[in-house]
Structure formats: C-alpha cells, structure tokens
Amino acid sequence: MEKLAKSLVVVLILLVVAVPLLGRLTTSQPEIVELRARMPENGGWSQEFIYGQVDVPIKLRMTSDDVVHGFALGQSSQPSVEIFPGKFSNAELIFDQPGEYTFYCTRWCGANHWRMRGTIVIEGPTTADQPTSVPPLFLQLGLDLDAPHLARVIPQNRPDSARARARANALPAGLTDGDTIWSNSPEALWIDLKADEALDDQVIWDMVAWGLNQQGSPGWLEQGRELYTQNCLACHGESGKGDGVMVRDLPPMNHDKMGSEATRPPDFSDPAVLLGASPALLEGKIIRGGMGTGMPYWGNIFTSEQIRSLVLYLYRFQMELTEKP
Amino acid sequence: MGAMEKAASYRFDLTRYAWVRRLLTSRWPQFILRAVTLAGFMLVILTGFIGSPVGSRNFAVMFVWIAWWSALKLIMLPFGGRVWCSICPIPMPGEWLQQGWLVKPGGKKFNLGLRWPRRLRNTWLQSAGFAAIGLFSALALTTPVVTAWIFVGLIIVAVVVSVVFEQRSFCRYLCPMGGFIGLYATMAPLELRPQPDLTSVEKGAAVREWPRGCPWINNPAALKANANCGLCLECLRTESGESMALNARSFDAELGQPGAFRLDEAFLSLGLLGSVMIYSAVFQGPWGALKNAALYAGSPAWWGFAAFFLLTSFGLLPALLAGVSALVRRTGNLGQPLQMVFTRFSRALLPLGLLSWIAFTVSFAFGKMAYLWPVLSDPFGWGWNLFGTAAVEWQPYLLNATPVIEAVLLVAGLIWSGRTVLKTAGQLGVRGERRWAAAPVLLFALAGTLILLWLLIG
Numbered sequence: 001m002e003k004l005a006k007s008l009v010v011v012l013i014l015l016v017v018a019v020p021l022l023g024r025l026t027t028s029q030p031e032i033v034e035l036r037a038r039m040p041e042n043g044g045w046s047q048e049f050i051y052g053q054v055d056v057p058i059k060l061r062m063t064s065d066d067v068v069h070g071f072a073l074g075q076s077s078q079p080s081v082e083i084f085p086g087k088f089s090n091a092e093l094i095f096d097q098p099g100e101y102t103f104y105c106t107r108w109c110g111a112n113h114w115r116m117r118g119t120i121v122i123e124g125p126t127t128a129d130q131p132t133s134v135p136p137l138f139l140q141l142g143l144d145l146d147a148p149h150l151a152r153v154i155p156q157n158r159p160d161s162a163r164a165r166a167r168a169n170a171l172p173a174g175l176t177d178g179d180t181i182w183s184n185s186p187e188a189l190w191i192d193l194k195a196d197e198a199l200d201d202q203v204i205w206d207m208v209a210w211g212l213n214q215q216g217s218p219g220w221l222e223q224g225r226e227l228y229t230q231n232c233l234a235c236h237g238e239s240g241k242g243d244g245v246m247v248r249d250l251p252p253m254n255h256d257k258m259g260s261e262a263t264r265p266p267d268f269s270d271p272a273v274l275l276g277a278s279p280a281l282l283e284g285k286i287i288r289g290g291m292g293t294g295m296p297y298w299g300n301i302f303t304s305e306q307i308r309s310l311v312l313y314l315y316r317f318q319m320e321l322t323e324k325p
Numbered sequence: 326m327g328a329m330e331k332a333a334s335y336r337f338d339l340t341r342y343a344w345v346r347r348l349l350t351s352r353w354p355q356f357i358l359r360a361v362t363l364a365g366f367m368l369v370i371l372t373g374f375i376g377s378p379v380g381s382r383n384f385a386v387m388f389v390w391i392a393w394w395s396a397l398k399l400i401m402l403p404f405g406g407r408v409w410c411s412i413c414p415i416p417m418p419g420e421w422l423q424q425g426w427l428v429k430p431g432g433k434k435f436n437l438g439l440r441w442p443r444r445l446r447n448t449w450l451q452s453a454g455f456a457a458i459g460l461f462s463a464l465a466l467t468t469p470v471v472t473a474w475i476f477v478g479l480i481i482v483a484v485v486v487s488v489v490f491e492q493r494s495f496c497r498y499l500c501p502m503g504g505f506i507g508l509y510a511t512m513a514p515l516e517l518r519p520q521p522d523l524t525s526v527e528k529g530a531a532v533r534e535w536p537r538g539c540p541w542i543n544n545p546a547a548l549k550a551n552a553n554c555g556l557c558l559e560c561l562r563t564e565s566g567e568s569m570a571l572n573a574r575s576f577d578a579e580l581g582q583p584g585a586f587r588l589d590e591a592f593l594s595l596g597l598l599g600s601v602m603i604y605s606a607v608f609q610g611p612w613g614a615l616k617n618a619a620l621y622a623g624s625p626a627w628w629g630f631a632a633f634f635l636l637t638s639f640g641l642l643p644a645l646l647a648g649v650s651a652l653v654r655r656t657g658n659l660g661q662p663l664q665m666v667f668t669r670f671s672r673a674l675l676p677l678g679l680l681s682w683i684a685f686t687v688s689f690a691f692g693k694m695a696y697l698w699p700v701l702s703d704p705f706g707w708g709w710n711l712f713g714t715a716a717v718e719w720q721p722y723l724l725n726a727t728p729v730i731e732a733v734l735l736v737a738g739l740i741w742s743g744r745t746v747l748k749t750a751g752q753l754g755v756r757g758e759r760r761w762a763a764a765p766v767l768l769f770a771l772a773g774t775l776i777l778l779w780l781l782i783g
Contacts, residue, residue, distance in 0.1 A: 001428055001429050002426055002427060002428060002429040002431070002432065005356055005360075005427040005428040005429075006427060008357075008360055009360050009363065009417075009421075009427065012360055012361070012363065012364040012367075013363070013364060013367050015364070016364045016367045016368045016371065017367070017371060020371065020372075020704070020705055023709065024705075024707065027707075027709070061708070063377070063706075063708070064379070065377065065378045065379060066378070066379070085379040085381070085382065086377060086379040086381055086382025086699070086706055087382075088708045
C-alpha cells in the first residue's frame with residue numbers, strides 16, 4: 001500500500017514534468033522562427049538576428065512577453081503586425097535580394113522603444129540588377145551635422161507659400177531647382193534672393209517657403225505627419241518644442257555642443273533652429289541619428305521618399321506649407 | 326442560555342453515518358486529493374519558471390491567484406474552514422521525510438523532533454508572512470516566476486521545519502495562509518470535536534492516544550476552536566477515533582460563544598481587515614500611482630507603499646480599535662484589562678473581515694475568471710490549444726451583479742459583526758443602561774464597511 005502511494009506521487013510529478021516537455025519537443029516546428037517581443041528594458045527582441053535565404057519564406061510566430069508591440073520591416077511598404085501579450089501573431093517574409101534588413105517595433109512600448117531593432121540577414125545570389133546606391137546628399141556635400149547652424153536672419157511673420165503662389169510667374173527659376181533647395185538652408189536661400197531681388201523681406205521669405213513647397217511629392221504632407229506622429233512626437237513633442245514625454249527629464253539642448261550628450265531635441269518652434277538648417281542637413285540627421293544625443297538613426301527604417309516628406313513636414317513648424325503648391 | 330445561543334450551538338455529527346466515518350478514516354481519499362494538488366502545484370512551479378512571463382497567459386498566476394485563492398475564500402474557507410489544510414500539498418514532502426510514510430504508518434523517520442520555540446507559539450510569524458506576501462502581491466499577481474518562487478520557498482521552509490521540528494509545526498505556526506484560514510475558520514459550519522458525551526475515562530484514554538494522533542499538536546479531547554485544527558483527520562484514525570466527531574454546525578456556533586483571543590490573533594484579525602482594504606484600493610481602485618508603487622518592488626514608491634500597508638494594517642487599525650476599546654471600557658465601567666476588551670472586540674470583527682475578503686474576491690475574481698479558459702488549454706503560454714479554449718476572449722462575469730453582491734456581503738458582515746460586538750459587550754459586562762457604551766465599536770465597524778463599500782463599489 002505504502003509503495004503504491006509513493007509510486008503514485010512520483011508518477012504524478014513525473015507526468016507533470018514530462019508531459020509539457022515532451023509536448024514542447026513534439027510540437028516544435030523548426031521551420032518557424034519564434035520571435036518574442038519584450039520592452040528593451042526586459043531584453044528587447046528575443047532574436048537580434050534572423051537568418052534566411054533569398055526567395056525562401058521566413059515564417060515568424062511572434063508574441064509579446066509584456067506590453068503591446070508591433071513588428072515592421074524597415075524601408076518596406078508592408079503594414080506592421082501587432083503583437084499582443086500572450087497571443088501569437090504570424091507573418092511570412094520573403095526577400096528576393098541578399099542583404100541585411102532591419103526589423104523594428106512600431107509601438108511606443110517604453111522609454112527605450114526605439115532600441116527595439118533587429119536584423120534579418122539574407123544570403124544567396126543576387127537575382128536582379130541592383131541600382132547603384134547614391135550617397136545621401138549630406139555626405140555628397142560633406143556637411144558637418146553637429147556644427148551649430150542657427151539662423152541669424154529671422155522673418156517678421158511666418159513665411160507662407162500660398163502668398164508667394166500669387167506671384168508664381170515672377171518667381172526666380174532657382175526656386176524650383178531641387179539641388180539648390182535641398183542644399184541650402186532657408187536662411188541661405190533668403191540671403192541669396194535678397195541680394196538679387198529688390199523685394200520686401202517678408203515677400204522673400206514667402207518665396208523661400210514656396211520653393212520648399214515645390215519639393216513635396218504627392219501625399220507628402222500626410223506621410224510626413226504620420227511619420228512624425230508615430231516616430232518623432234514622443235521626443236520632439238506635438239508642437240516641435242522638444243518637450244515630448246520621453247525626454248522631459250533630459251537637459252535642454254546646447255547648440256554649441258550638439259552630439260556630445262543626451263539632451264532634449266532642438267526646439268523647432270524657435271525660427272533660428274529650422275531656418276538655419278538645410279533640408280540636406282535635416283535629412284542627414286534623420287538618416288544618421290543624433291550620435292550620442294539619444295536620437296535613433298532612421299536611415300535603414302525609412303525610405304528616401306519618406307525621409308524627404310518628413311523633412312518638409314518639419315519646416316511646417318516655421319512655415320505655412322501645403323499639399324497643393 | 327438564550328434562544329440565539331441555543332441556535333448557535335446546533336451541531337450535527339456527520340460521522341454518525343458509518344460510510345462517512347469509513348471515508349474519513351481511510352487515508353486514501355485524502356492522500357489522492359493531496360497527491361493531485363501536489364501535482365497541481367508542481368505544475369504551478371514549472372509554468373512559473375518556464376512558461377510565458379505574461380501573467381494572464383500563465384497557469385501559475387491564473388491557477389494560484391484566480392482559481393485557487395478565490396475558491397479558498399469563496400467556498401472552502403466559509404463552508405469548510407480549514408478543509409483546504411487537510412488536502413494542502415505544501416507540507417507533504419516534509420511530512421513524508423518526517424514520518425517516513427504517506428498512507429501507512431511505519432518506515433524510517435527523518436526528523437529531529439524539536440518542539441517549536443515557546444515564544445513563537447502564536448500567529449505573529451504567520452502575520453508577518455501574510456504581510457510579506459501582501460507587499461509583493463501586485464508583483465506576484467502579474468509575474469509568474471514570483472508566484473513560482475513563493476511556492477518553492479514555502480515548500481523548502483516546510484521541509485526544513487518538518488525535519489527540524491515536531492509534527493506540523495510549519496502549518497500551525499509559520500504558514501502565511503494558515504493564520505488567515507485558521508482565524509476565519511472560526512466561522513465555518515464544520516468542526517472536528519470530541520463527542521459531547523465523552524466520559525472522563527474515555528477522555529483519559531484519548532489523551533494518551535492522541536499525541537501521536539494529532540499532527541497539529543492539539544489535545545483533541547479538549548478541542549474547542551477551529552483555529553488550530555487542520556482537519557487532517559488523523560485523530561479519527563487512532564484507536565480512540567470513535568471519540569471524535571466531524572460536526573456540521575451553524576456559522577455562528579463558535580463565534581457566538583465566549584472565547585479567548587490572544588493579542589497576536591487580535592493583530593492578525595485587524596491586519597487582515599486592513600489588508601483587504603489596501604488590496605481593494607490597489608487592485609480595484611482607480612489610482613495608477615498606487616498600483617505602480619505596489620508593483621515596482623524595491624523602488625522608493627514601493628517602500629512608501631510598504632510602510633503605508635504595514636502601518637495601516639498593523640498600526641493604525643489596532644490603534645484605533647484600542648482607542649475605541651478604551652472608550653468602551655471607560656463609558657461601560659468595565660473592570661477587565663484593556664487588552665482583554667481590545668482582543669475580544671477584535672474577535673467580534675472577524676465576520677466583517679471574512680465577508681470583506683469574500684466581497685473583494687467577488688469583485689476581483691469574477692472580473693478575471695475568463696482568463697482561466699485560455700490557460701487551461703495553454704498552461705505555459707506556448708501557443709497550445711489542448712481543450713479548444715485557448716482563443717476564448719476575456720470578458721468580465723457578473724459585471725452588473727457584482728456591486729450588488731459585494732454590497733450585500735459587506736452589509737451582512739457588518740450586521741454579523743455588529744451582533745457579535747453587542748454579544749461580546751454583554752459578555753464583558755456592558756449591559757442595561759450602559760448598553761450604548763458599545764456604540765464606538767459599532768461605529769468602527771460601520772466606518773470599515775463604508776470604506777470598503779467606497780473602495781469596491783465607488
């Protein structure tokens with residue numbers, strides 16, 4: 001009797017231990033990659049690297065170990081996949097080119113949300129001709145992204161592209177030249193125009209705004225707003241003042257020591273900040289990140305078109321730019 | 326004896342039926358239940374350590390804090406007293422080592438057999454243990470691995486105590502749940518007692534027999550209270566077992582009678598009342614800062630929460646009742662020492678405490694019970710669907726009814742405690758024209774009820 005009782009206890013305990021472990025072994029599917037999402041403070045993605053082959057689907061089975069996360073591929077138009085705690089979300093990815101692809105979290109899951117990134121490494125032969133990559137403009141121009149760039153000439157009133165549109169026929173041809181617009185800060189453009197045109201200062205600022213407005217591709221305003229809201233607002237703030245919820249404990253930015261410490265972002269509501277920065281410089285900052293200031297890099301997350309839309313959207317903190325030029 | 330006390334002393338001997346006695350004297354049914362619960366708690370530990378860290382998707386959290394803890398407070402404790410203790414698996418490994426057997430006495434013992442220190446033969450350590458779990462409750466309820474560690478810790482301590490000390494010293498003096506269950510078992514409609522017509526010769530025989538027969542270190546022949554009887558039923562299995570009876574009784578049978586109540590029990594009673602208020606505020610209240618403070622153990626806010634928890638439960642409430650008791654003693658012109666008045670009124674507040682815990686559990690458990698179905702099918706949170714219930718969506722049960730149920734429970738607790746306070750006051754000598762002197766204690770109970778109504782219902 002006693003032996004039977006002892007055996008029963010041992011068998012029950014062994015069952016409890018063995019059944020789940022055996023179940024785990026027998027139901028595991030090696031062809032499926034299980035990816036667990038955790039806040040960066042809790043470890044981030046369970047796999048920092050995922051390896052695959054060209055044209056071979058990667059099946060992802062994702063769950064969250066804490067809060068709601070999102071999964072998206074950088075520089076991709078595919079919608080993100082929501083990842084809920086305790087539930088499993090599936091996604092299938094296929095790549096036709098070898099290379100390294102960034103995946104990242106799309107939900108503000110915590111203070112270090114932007115650190116939730118990983119890499120998918122795809123190996124195999126190149127199956128199509130790859131376009132030659134062109135270095136971004138800030139590299140071509142050799143811009144020092146961390147050099148002070150505060151504008152010294154400030155408009156009396158907010159520049160408005162609509163006011164300049166009325167005199168579109170009389171606007172200088174240079175204002176539609178993309179290279180010129182992207183390579184120069186609004187202040188630099190204003191100084192150039194001021195030297196050539198005997199016009200009122202405010203009229204010239206409106207012309208500069210019009211020139212920038214010409215650079216937007218269709219849908220840029222909505223795209224820029226969406227990107228800013230999803231990715232920038234938590235630090236840069238709704239009004240661009242650099243007072244987002246994630247940075248309220250940081251010291252204000254010192255423009256003479258940019259890049260040397262983690263600070264609040266620059267105050268875009270200060271005209272000197274944006275009007276002294278060329279689109280190429282802003283593009284460079286977005287691509288490269290803040291390099292020590294705490295701002296993440298977005299170069300492998302956003303497409304070139306997305307970054308340009310975002311740059312133009314930033315100027316809206318100082319100018320009236322609209323979707324229709 | 327008044328009509329009320331006659332009604333309160335009603336008892337029905339369940340063991341008068343031969344089949345009931347046979348069922349209870351056989352160790353097998355109880356052993357099988359304990360073995361199953363042991364396996365269940367092993368699963369809790371396993372899922373806690375290797376399952377999903379998401380509390381609502383892990384068997385450990387859902388089983389322990391939603392299923393077991395709720396069933397204990399809603400069913401087992403109010404209707405069976407210490408019935409859980411009779412099938413609790415936590416002391417089982419230690420007992421196996423200590424006694425050397427599971428169902429048939431004999432075998433090699435592994436036990437020093439020391440007596441539990443005299444100074445610690447009370448509920449102070451149990452109060453401390455319960456408070457300690459309370460301080461980490463928000464963490465344990467959301468973090469499976471913490472729940473697993475709590476049970477691993479309890480089992481380890483139980484094994485060590487069983488090896489060093491005699492019998493079930495762990496259950497009687499250390500188990501954090503034991504203090505809670507024992508105190509409220511006073512109001513359970515089930516008791517193990519000596520037969521009422523036991524002769525002195527039979528009592529003597531029983532006393533000689535029972536030291537081996539009572540793992541809870543009681544003298545069953547003199548058993549008058551539920552608090553320290555773990556319903557292990559071993560006394561029924563001795564040669565003098567016929568002298569014991571398992572009685573069904575009225576809820577008020579024990580509390581309605583005068584009974585001694587120690588200072589440590591008084592503090593535990595008030596500590597539990599304070600705890601349920603704080604639990605209600607943390608888990609059911611709208612205060613996010615309080616929830617965060619309770620959750621982030623070790624943070625400065627958590628230390629503030631811990632101080633608030635301990636000072637309110639074991640400082641403020643006892644101090645208030647002591648003040649109220651002093652007032653009653655003075656206005657009622659009582660000759661008893663203040664400590665006695667204080668402890669007796671603490672005992673009278675037990676019904677309010679128990680029904681407050683039940684009301685809190687109703688609000689807490691019914692809101693979260695729907696999480697149980699997915700974890701039954703997927704206990705580890707690995708994406709299984711064993712019984713087809715993994716995708717059952719969460720929804721609160723009895724959403725509209727719970728406020729009413731809670732209010733009824735709290736008012737019932739107030740009325741029951743109020744009656745007991747008046748009876749206690751009468752026993753202390755507050756009678757006649759001075760009967761109103763007990764009013765401050767009634768106001769104390771009313772204030773506690775109103776606070777709980779506010780916290781739970783708003």
